Amino acid sequence: MSVELRPWTDQDYEALVHICNHIDRTYLSDTIPNPYHLEDAKEYIAIANQSEGQTGIYRAILNDGKIVGNISVVKKKDIRKKDSELGYYLGKEFCSRGIMTEAVRQILLLSFNRLDIIRISAYTFAENIASQRVLEKNGFIKEGIARNSFFKNNQIHDEFLFSILKEGVK
Numbered sequence: 001m002s003v004e005l006r007p008w009t010d011q012d013y014e015a016l017v018h019i020c021n022h023i024d025r026t027y028l029s030d031t032i033p034n035p036y037h038l039e040d041a042k043e044y045i046a047i048a049n050q051s052e053g054q055t056g057i058y059r060a061i062l063n064d065g066k067i068v069g070n071i072s073v074v075k076k077k078d079i080r081k082k083d084s085e086l087g088y089y090l091g092k093e094f095c096s097r098g099i100m101t102e103a104v105r106q107i108l109l110l111s112f113n114r115l116d117i118i119r120i121s122a123y124t125f126a127e128n129i130a131s132q133r134v135l136e137k138n139g140f141i142k143e144g145i146a147r148n149s150f151f152k153n154n155q156i157h158d159e160f161l162f163s164i165l166k167e168g169v170k
């Protein structure tokens with residue numbers, strides 16, 4: 001099984017629309033439009049390409065040559081400008097095959113090499129064990145819990161904060 005990351009292109013609109021309409025959204029932010037339309041994909045890919053290498057790294061995740069997900073590291077601002085946020089998702093049918101563990105490994109190296117950052121943060125729902133395992137398997141440390149921080153589908157959830165430092169990534 002091969003896992004590769006590559007920049008998004010304007011050939012990928014339909015693939016991104018398909019994935020975003022087939023993600024398990026239980027533990028995702030509500031900022032990803034639902035349903036996801038062609039215009040949403042165009043807007044996302046335009047922003048990704050404008051920001052690439054400056055304020056973020058944005059990549060399509062390919063499994064055996066097919067786009068199966070999305071992953072990004074985006075710099076924070078102001079006094080947090082050396083920090084950044086990791087985000088990711090896979091189409092439902094591609095989960096639990098080790099794909100995201102490998103995608104995170106690759107984007108850590110890219111991000112610390114190309115962005116002026118010293119730290120990558122990641123935030124999960126307390127219940128999102130799969131996501132936490134992906135982070136832990138890549139050397140992220142759980143730093144804390146923000147109690148009752150998330151409100152989604154009329155329910156309150158704790159948020160877990162993870163991070164990895166540049167000095168810890170070889």
Ligand SMILES: CC(C)(COP(=O)(O)OP(=O)(O)OC[C@H]1O[C@@H](n2cnc3c(N)ncnc32)[C@H](O)[C@@H]1OP(=O)(O)O)[C@@H](O)C(=O)NCCC(=O)NCCS
Pocket residue numbers: 023024025027028088089090091094095096097098099100101102123124125128129130131133134
């Ligand atoms: C969360 C997500 C990114 C994980 O990606 P993935 O490719 O399925 O993850 P991997 O297969 O690389 O690894 C998953 C790990 O979690 C474990 N896992 C999965 N579900 C689990 C559960 N319910 N309880 C305990 N462990 C679980 C797997 O066993 C594996 O760990 P292991 O290798 O130690 O056995 C993917 O499921 C996804 O995109 N979900 C929807 C969007 C989302 O939640 N994004 C993250 C927001 S923070």
